[in-house]
Amino acid sequence: MSLKPGHAISIGMDEAIHFIQGHQSFLVVGHHHPDGDAIGSICALHNVIRSMGKEADMILADPVPEAYTTIEAASKITTEIPKGKTYDALIFADLANIERAGDFDFPDVPSLCIDHHETNEGYADFLYLKGEYAAAAEVVAEMLFAMGISLDKDTCNALYMGIATDSGFFKFSCTSANTLLMASQLVKLGAEPAYISAKIDEKTEEAMKCHQRVVETLKTYEKGQIAIACMDEKAMALDGENADSYASIPRCLKGVEIAGLFKYEGENSYRISLRSVRYANVAKLAGEFGGGGHARAAGCKMKGTFEDCRSRLVEAMARYL
Numbered sequence: 001m002s003l004k005p006g007h008a009i010s011i012g013m014d015e016a017i018h019f020i021q022g023h024q025s026f027l028v029v030g031h032h033h034p035d036g037d038a039i040g041s042i043c044a045l046h047n048v049i050r051s052m053g054k055e056a057d058m059i060l061a062d063p064v065p066e067a068y069t070t071i072e073a074a075s076k077i078t079t080e081i082p083k084g085k086t087y088d089a090l091i092f093a094d095l096a097n098i099e100r101a102g103d104f105d106f107p108d109v110p111s112l113c114i115d116h117h118e119t120n121e122g123y124a125d126f127l128y129l130k131g132e133y134a135a136a137a138e139v140v141a142e143m144l145f146a147m148g149i150s151l152d153k154d155t156c157n158a159l160y161m162g163i164a165t166d167s168g169f170f171k172f173s174c175t176s177a178n179t180l181l182m183a184s185q186l187v188k189l190g191a192e193p194a195y196i197s198a199k200i201d202e203k204t205e206e207a208m209k210c211h212q213r214v215v216e217t218l219k220t221y222e223k224g225q226i227a228i229a230c231m232d233e234k235a236m237a238l239d240g241e242n243a244d245s246y247a248s249i250p251r252c253l254k255g256v257e258i259a260g261l262f263k264y265e266g267e268n269s270y271r272i273s274l275r276s277v278r279y280a281n282v283a284k285l286a287g288e289f290g291g292g293g294h295a296r297a298a299g300c301k302m303k304g305t306f307e308d309c310r311s312r313l314v315e316a317m318a319r320y321l
């Protein structure tokens with residue numbers, strides 16, 4: 001079964017549960033540059049599948065950032081498909097398009113994608129999508145509760161971390177009553193909010209220097225409604241593994257509606273985090289540049305000098321105000 005966009009059959013929760021019940025050995029995959037949601041979702045799925053007496057391995061194209069290592073299962077994530085193992089199913093979580101998985105040679109087996117990105121390209125055989133949910137971990141948590149499986153502390157922490165980080169610790173507009181309900185149930189079952197937050201909030205000296213460097217690049221346009229900041233090569237060397245968190249610098253500036261953070265990837269090559277505060281649809285904006293994501297948080301890539309990319313992006317952003 002190929003992983004080509006546009007062929008997925010949309011399914012509901014019961015069918016997603018049947019998919020897990022009907023297979024024995026899973027490879028569980030999240031997106032490159034993994035965040036708390038990708039890591040939390042795959043770790044929870046891994047833990048639960050193993051608790052059912054089945055096999056599960058997890059892969060990510062990039063290593064787990066330090067901030068998310070509070071999850072015990074995260075130490076079992078590898079950046080290569082384990083050799084000599086066979087799998088009878090693939091599960092993708094928090095992965096809107098297959099390119100974002102990384103350069104893996106996936107086994108040709110049935111696949112399920114569990115996601116919350118409206119822009120999901122439907123590359124897996126089955127897609128369980130909840131576009132209105134704050135996190136893939138919110139989708140996974142609800143499904144695991146419905147399965148009636150008892151969740152251990154690590155699984156509760158993993159899901160809590162996914163939900164908390166993707167909702168900006170319950171501050172972003174994607175935070176719904178269901179988001180809080182899932183988080184509440186996870187805490188009731190053993191998730192530890194202070195323990196998860198402490199590791200994520202802790203900053204290295206390099207991160208502090210990086211923060212200062214990024215703040216200095218801040219520029220505004222359109223009477224302060226657009227803000228752009230940049231993580232240049234040096235900033236990426238200081239704290240590149242937490243690059244996405246720096247998107248809050250332009251986003252939090254008073255008066256800003258659309259924010260962009262350029263992240264140096266190589267000579268004339270940038271990944272860009274796009275954020276909006278109240279109404280601008282940055283998923284659509286990202287789509288103009290071949291990217292995607294959510295209405296308030298999305299991303300894309302651009303090629304060219306920073307100044308050239310910035311002026312093209314600002315021009316496009318202005319149309320979303």
Ligand SMILES: [Mn+2]
Nearest residue numbers: 037094136166
């Ligand atoms: Mn997510």
